[in-house]
Amino acid sequence: RKHLTFQNLQEHLERLLAEENGSEDSRDQVAEGRLGPSTVVLDHTSGFEGLLLVDDDLLGVIGHSNFGSIRATTCVYKGKWIYEVLISSQGLMQIGWCTLNCRFNQEEGVGDTPDSYAYDGNRVRKWNVTTTNYGKSWAAGDIVSCLIDLDEGTIAFCLNGISLGTAFDNITRGAGMAYFPAISLSFKESVAFNFGSRPLRYPLVEGYRPLQDPPVADLLKARKLLGYLKNVIHIGIDVTEGKLVEKDTSMWQLQGEPTVLITLAHIFNYFSPLMCKVYLVEDVLMTFLLSILERGGAVEAHPLIQQLLDLMWLLMEEYEVHECLKQLLMSLLRAYRFSPIIPDLGLQIHYLRLTIAVLKHEKSRKYLLSNVLFDVLRSVVFFYIKSPLRVEEAGLQELIPTTWWPNRFTKEGKESKEVKEESAEERLRRRAYERGCQRLKKRIEVVEGLQVQILKLLLNNKDRGGGEASRYIFLNKFRKFLQENASNRGNLTVLCPPEYMVCFLHRLIAALRFFWDGHKAKTPAALSSEEAYVPPQLFYNGKVDYFDLQRLGGLLSHLKKTLKDDLAAKANILIDPAELQAVTMDDLDEDEESATSAAQSQRPSAALAIGGALARPAWLSSPTLGRANRFLSTAAVSLMNPRRPLGTLEKIKVLTLRVEQRTREDIEGTHGNDGLLLGRPPEEPDQPITENSLLEVLDGIVMMYNLSVHQQLGKMVGVSDDVNEYAMALKDTEEKISRCPKRRRDIHEELLKSQKVFSEKLNHLSRRLAWINVTIYSKEKMQDIYWLLRVCIRTIEHGDRTGSLFAFMPEFYLSVAMNSYSALKNYFSPVNSMEELPGYEETLMRLAAILAKHFADSRIVGTDIRDSLMQALASYVCYPHSLRAVERIPEEQRISMMKNLLAPYEQRPWAQTNWILVRLWRGCGFGYRYTRLPHLLKTKPEDASLPSLQKPCPSTLLQRHMADLLRSDRDLAPSFLNSVLNQLNWAFSEFIGMIQEIQQAAERLERNFVDSRQLKVCATCFDLSVSLLRVLEMTVTLAPEIFLDWTRPSSELLLRRLAQLLNQVLNRVTAERNLFDRVVNLRLPGLESVDHYPILVAVTGILVRLLVDTDVQGTERATAVLLADPCFQLRSIQYLLGHAEPSALAAAAPAVDKRHFSLHTYTEYISTEELAKVEKMLNHLSEEFKQAAATTLPTSEEDLCPICYAHPISAIFRPCSHKSCKACINQHLMNNKDCFFCKATITGVDDFTKPASS
Template sequence: MDGEEIVQRIFGKDTISLEQRNALCNSNTSSPPGSRKSMCLEVAKELIGSQLNEFGPSIDTVGLPPDTREGRIGPPVVRFDIATHSGLFVVGADRLSVNSQSNFSTIRANACLFKGKWQYELQLGSKGVMQVGWATNFCKFSQEIGVGDTANSYAYDGNRQRKWNVSTHKYGEPWLSGDVIGCTIDLNDGILVFYRNGRSLGEAFSNIQLGPGMAYFPSVSLAFTENLVANFGSTPMRYPVEGFLPIQDAPYKDLAKAELLSKWLNHLLELLLDTREGKGQSIGVTSEPMTDEALLLALAHTIIGHLAPLLLSPYITEACLMPFLESLCSNCQPKKGKDKSNRKLHLFLDLLWAFLEDFEIKKCLEHVVTHMLSDFRHVSFVLEYPHQKKTLSLLLCLVDHPQTRHHLLEHVLFDKVRFANFVHVKPLDEGGLAEVVHTSWWDSGKPDPSIDHKKSSYLRACKEIQRAIAEVENLQVQLLKALMNNTDGTATRPSSRKIFLRKFRTFLHENLISSRTMPLLQTPLPITLCCFHRLLVTFRELWAAEVDEQRLFIPTRTFYDGSINYYSIDRLGGVVSHLNKSLREDLVRELGPEHNVVAGTETNSNLQSVDPVLARLLTQQQTSSGPLLVERITGVPPRLTEKNTAGPADPFASLIELLDGLILFYHVAAHKQIAKVSTLRESMHEYTTALESTRSRQDAVQQAASSSTAVEESNIDEILRELNQTCDVFTTKLSEQARHMAWVRAAVYSSEKQSQLAWLFRVVLTTMMEASKTDGLFSFVPEFYLETLVELCTALRTFLHPTAPIEDVKNADQLLMEMGKFLANHFADTRIVHANSKDTLIQSLATFVCSPNTLQALERCPVDSRMAMVRSLLRPYENRAWAQSNWVLVRIWQGCGFAFRYHKSPHLLRKMGPKLLHSDSNLISQSIKPCPSKLYQSHVKEIMLGDEPLATSFLNSLLNQLNWAFSEFIGMLQEIQNVSSRPERVFIESRQLKICATCFDLTLALLRVLEMVASVASPIFTDSSRVSADSLLARLCQLLCQVLNRVSSQAGCFQHVVTLEIPDLETVDHFPILAAVVGILLALLNKELKETNVKEDPIPKVSLALLLEPSFQLESLNFVLGNFHKDSKLRNKIFSFRNYTDDVNDKEIDSVQQMISFLTALSSRVTHAEVSEEQLCTICYAYPISATFKPCNHQSCRSCIAHHLMNSRDCFFCKTPIERVLSSEGEVLHELLQKDRLPVKAN
């Protein structure tokens, strides 16, 4: 192929002038071989120059000319004016993207319009409250007043579907993130129109004020964290409106040049490919110095040299380069090998990297990816997602080129745009969903013929959505696999996987701290969930291809050898620096004495000197001052802090690092989105319940209509009409929610997503169980592993279920049992010292005893684990957080106690008024159906009866806490009573009321645990052979009598506060606390009631202890059945268990009546000896002095000293260590050896 043919095939015969053609002919006939192609090259350069000069000078040589179009004032480049904003913004480097950091921030453009027809576009980055439109220079804005709130400003808000101009009116459609909102202004006729994705929303305003001084600026007002990107004409309008001009003029001449150069370059690429494949008619390499390929490369250098400055313009990139790239990739399939289309694209990229300056190609690629992201984020109108598939295919082709892939990973996909955006699948808008989901169905909980026939069609639509989504997801997984290529590392360059993992780690760190310090850097939750699932699928495919080990878990060594940077994340055992010191011997044994961790050097050679989030925040705006600021703060240039070792990554280690990152990613973001999505199902349930209730009222009204008079019928017709309208509102709302739920079923709660979460749950659980086998090194496990384990379990059991039933998970029962075993073995593990982790464990265990299926899983655990769990629950309630473990014991018992079968206290069901909003999931008042465990009750019995010291210390601490909780509760009630009795109006703090309610709930929980112990292990109190039985019984009777007396007093503070019906004290009532107390008494007296003859037998032990208690009053017991003398001055409603027929059965009423009669009969046989005041114990003033402390000789009653010695060995009065306690007769009651002394407690 000779030079003339090459030139003609590239530039076309018609473009070559006669003079140039003659020069080419002469060179072919008269010039030596070495100069003929050189002459062709010179002719081609002349031709290129002459062709381009016809369009005039380029922008890069003369700068942007002034925009002299009529009706416009301002610079030629239109951007947001950062000098005129109100509130705080984060503005992008191009000053086209804004992110509000104030409650309501306003900013306007730097150009205004007073005549003609103009338009600009906004792509929404979020869908919250924003008012976008136009404003004049006269408008004054603040953080309360934005665009549309002043007389000369006009705005549209798609979040609230309103238009604003001082007043507001219904207008437009709801908008979504990714929507393109068009804003047009006709200053000839004074008309404003807004567009959503190219569709007109109708005329918004007409007759806007025109005339001298009235020039309108594009203006936007954004609520906190809302963000958008404006296009005033810097790129082609996505949806140009006929007759309207962009505010920034398009570079038409430069665009024509770029299109011509691209056309020539396309021809050149074809010839170059053919030449390299040997298809061209080469004259022979040896016959002339310049080969065909050399000539083509020289021509490419010339063409690209002219194209380079044009590609710096985002307008040229989008209007010219993007179509050119799409044409090169039209048949490109990166996963199928190097076909011609792929080679053509790679050749083009090779030429760009060879002939462009670094800053030129980097800027060009940044524009390309930014445009691709904008296109990808656009809301799809059809289920096939054509724009998204096209964008992903093009991006796949680009990252298939190694050098381009490296650059995008290092500088663009993480630093300039969020790579996670490209793996997000955005839901269809409302119209698109309605076209796919023709019929709406929802689960009403029972057969409903009106909607059940729609179920099959609805589920088919869900499957159709799932199929369409799967195609996009497959492309996204291919993209991630390409970005994690591990074969492109060289001796001087790291592999793509190494770069990706480093950048991904920084990405995780940003999201970890963003909610606390830098919300700007936080990735939206819907995007993070999609990103998590795609990365998880990518990991599994890469693991199967490169490692393929069946039993997968994170090696425990990873947590302490410094191979992964966990930044400042705490460990289960506390802070890493402390663990490195305290477990140094274990580390030396596992790592060796020369390891960096052991030697105290840097734990990670890749650890960055500059905090990556700080560096990202300071450099992401691409300003010249950014990197310098990093250097001033840290003294280290930012790029020097991001280094990778060259070569490929170790497959096993790199994938383990990715999996570790995914576990952190789930905890940081993905789980939050899964929980958030579940609120849609909860909302549907509420609407379904409301709809059923309304229909029931309709039926009741229709039945009443049959026996009504004519006057009543008119009222009934009106009522029915209103009820029908209410049903229509509920049905419409449910239909809308059902369409969104179809998307959730297909994209979030599908069986595939469920299996992915279950797989990760197994991996994390196995990791934790394996780490637990390493003794002390278990403390190095990062705390988020435990959080993720619990969150995954919760997601599978609560959020996905029942939409995706947990029974569908393979070996679900075994999985739950293993989780229960882990909780049982570790919720009191001394290696776990991190406070939040300890709370997480006990709360998870409490959650497991709340539902039958998880409780059964706990019951299937090995007996050793069950016994260890119960023994840990029965530890003394001192020096630890005991409320949660006590609540676990309550749940084991709930359903077996006296009148304890309710899921919500019966008195709450009788209350009329607003819905109870104040509830705490950790309190006994929470509405949870009872599911007692006879198995665990038997374990409690076995341990309590088999280990007397443990039982004694546990019950002593429980009684101490009960005394504290009830005393605090009564004290606060007295304060409330005193305040309410004042003549002036006094407000009680809500916080104080909540503390009061909490103390009441704690009292109930402690009483119910005592009821369980008294029921299943009564010998602890009744068996006189047990050393502490008498003391515990006396203390228990004392506390029960105190509670009974306080609650049953008709003139006391308890009765007074209950009658006030204070909103935050709804749970405080007679029923729950009296039922608990009566349950304990019945459990203690059960045997005596059956076996004792009240007239002939001696008074049994429990009855005697109760009757001898100085504070015991039979009237307090009679109160529970309403059998008491009521004060005529009081108008309180009489309380009685008989009033709660649905909650207290006849057998229980009879047992209470029997107990009262039994104690009444015995009380007549009890005689109380008179004791002088001098002989009374000075501690309790209830019993006579009967014990002397040695050596100090102070005295008290036996009960007080026995109680005191359970907590202290020092004299109650003088703090002298007690050596022994003697009775009045000189008998040794307590002999205290030195080894028995309790440790001194620090103040």
């Protein structure tokens, strides 16, 4: 045997590897029973294009139509075969086998034709033309193995390696029958196939072969070479002794031993090409690297992985390292995502530790960040912890052996907050359950800690190597990721699933706060993360890309035109005029290039002072960069160099860089350049906040919450609602069992069966809920959302101080402030109480101030965001806690808010403002202390947390402000009340018109349906009428002089209009057996809220206030005006107290209809004092009515006003001399200055008295 030297080492390795080839040749024959290419992929050319999206590797598929189907390129007709499907989403899919003859369409897929067979874990069924129950339900992250035995004629399936049993036997075989793997899937569902191109995850099924043969020869070579590699690492050369010694491999380092290095170079010569193959990376390299970490301890304690990565970069070609690292990370991601959950989450932890070890290697990390993590794979998956659908397999029964659920409920079905004595057994169960939840929490926290560690590596900005630090690469990729998810035009299928977003958000907040507070420790002047906010200049200096997201003031291009002077004056930013004229993107491009060259030719020195931003315009002409990701504020945004004071003419133009190409200088800035913080407005304090790059991460986090996190938080609450529903059902069943008579054994057995079903379901759900509460609604997660709320509040406050520049702020900041508060209040509340959060009261008050100030802010133009602000304020005043916060904001802000609420209702969405005023009054009005209408009380146990179903909590403080405003501002009251009366007139008229149509439809003999939308609109008009009447009652009560002090110019007119409307309403609602009565008695679904009580007590409240609760003079004036109105009928007032009219019509009415409305029957809702006032009012009006009837003289028809035909003519118009009564012309002049008759402009109105007849 020859001595082995470096000269013949090459031959020796070749000889060793050739031995494997020899033994392999004999085995490498074409497997019998299979037809088609040896590399099995999905057949994307078989006519399913457009209905499905197939990945580049032809193994992944996403549904892009109602129900799309696709099959593989290879089929089998003999033997036993297996392939695996990795389920990425748990929706509607049918997975299995089909033949070439099967024809599928958008309704029928695999399993719907005679020769196709499928398993559907979404509906837990198997399909072959007909369907029966089979298997278990699958979840995202599961692996389905599909097995076919063509010798026996059976098809079976496994879920995560556990057999579900034979699904089909006696399948069709014989000539022309060959089976292809196939799948049908609905829109947005996604899976990945593994036919054998990667090691099967569950290959344990005896005798079955994967459809694609493993690369056996390469596998043996790779294992052998890995063995040699281990030997080299394991053995060292003792130079003094001249012999080989064994070494501890874990601490091995590549220390200048040329012998070792040359030996390794020879091994890598053969090993490198193999490491570009997916199968070998997963089976050989990943397994080896995982084995290094298996000894436990911190990842830092295993430097060998770093050394091996150094070796790879040193000894492999660059393209080989790139491919190898890409495949390694993809394998890790798949392994992490598709590992089953076991109680200690050991598998997930194992894969995350290796991911950290790889990312610790700086060169590898930068390559992966630049080219793989966001470009090739969905790295967000690494931050997700999937929640188990099947509790048993996840081992939650061992972890949480005792289950518990709330079992004390209020009438509305909400968990009761009252502390009743729980029994000793209940207490033990609850505590055991809580201990189980704590154990689970500790395990999940380990995984979360590792995920945060990964993000800390990606956000590292202290890299020692050359080139950009990881953080800046991450920032650019992160922005692009946000853009893909924010663009509505984007493909729905590339959107990141919201459940991943939630986890990513929390881990990113943890990593961000770690670096933020780290910076604070080094720079004491900076802010801590508790005081974090995003400074306003980010929104207008064009340094951060907000894509095409809406700004508070509208579109960015519009804002740049309208606010260019403010930008120049406040922030030293000049907008290039060429940009404002640019019409198309092409114009913009031309402007950019000319601007760049101009700026460079004029000021080379200034360009350098700004950190070389202008010295790199190469990206402008790059042919590879598409326009889709270009900044919106592309063209030249300019700035002045000296920071303060303003006014010098040193104005330079600079281009905002493309998002993908920004460097550290562009973001952090240098001594002569503020980077992201360019253009600080004078209102902003001149103190460092934190590193600029962290501000951009923070901004991205806020955007992420807005994109999909909030919706997902709302969605997951469903599980706790289910627990409450089942718990109520169980409690109900147990009560029935205790009441069941002993002789009824049959009922007793049925009830016991129900009890068993409910208990099992609750055991399952309470364990699942424990998982969700730990991963989504834990106290720490709540604090994250609370921190985000406070960040938004501070950002809005800082932005608000910049005056007109506030319009540049993206809308999502206001949305997140409102939504995060709503999430804390509604989604986290059953588990954690919001009141315990630090600074909660102050935060509530600051949010109240934002809502109060901005709901009518002229700088905000978007109708959607204005509506949201209005709704948030409306919801805020419904709850005592938040209403008190509104009362605590500074007085001038409160008064300003009330003034905005009292603005005329025309030209704006007024229904919400009216509702806010009604809520502030509810509890003070006549008979207005109800939460739900009296006639609905027993029938509808709705969700008790709805804003509209809160107990009345009036605000006397805000009522006082309203009264002061109405009294002191002479113009405000008439314009406000005129608009309220106009809207009431409209709403009630619409309501009456609609109930006429409904009544006609209901009386037709043929079968008919009343449109449910029409009923809804009708009920809304009724509710609006009632709430407008309540606002009038509020006004009359708080400031009666507006109607009764006739020294005010418009009070008499307002009183007449009010009387006219009240009489109209009373006449329509109180007439016996009339339209209103009949529609109420129909009790149509959708018109539940339409009833006599709400509208009549509102009208009564106004009348009592005018006729009983004022001084003598006021009562006289109100009485006179009311009786003078031609529509007044005393019987309408008598109706209120149930005094039926003694007419023949009433006598003829059948006995059933003789149930009269009367306020006396509502003793729970109306106090005795209130009833006494109504009696007093009726007596007073009866007396006055008799006297008025005795003194009234008949008026001839010619003397009546030609408009209303109710009052005598009393006014003559200048200059046209047409005539009418004063009431008509005064009301007309409030809205219009043209004459009724001839359309001439009226310049004045004089009194008119008819001359006495001669």
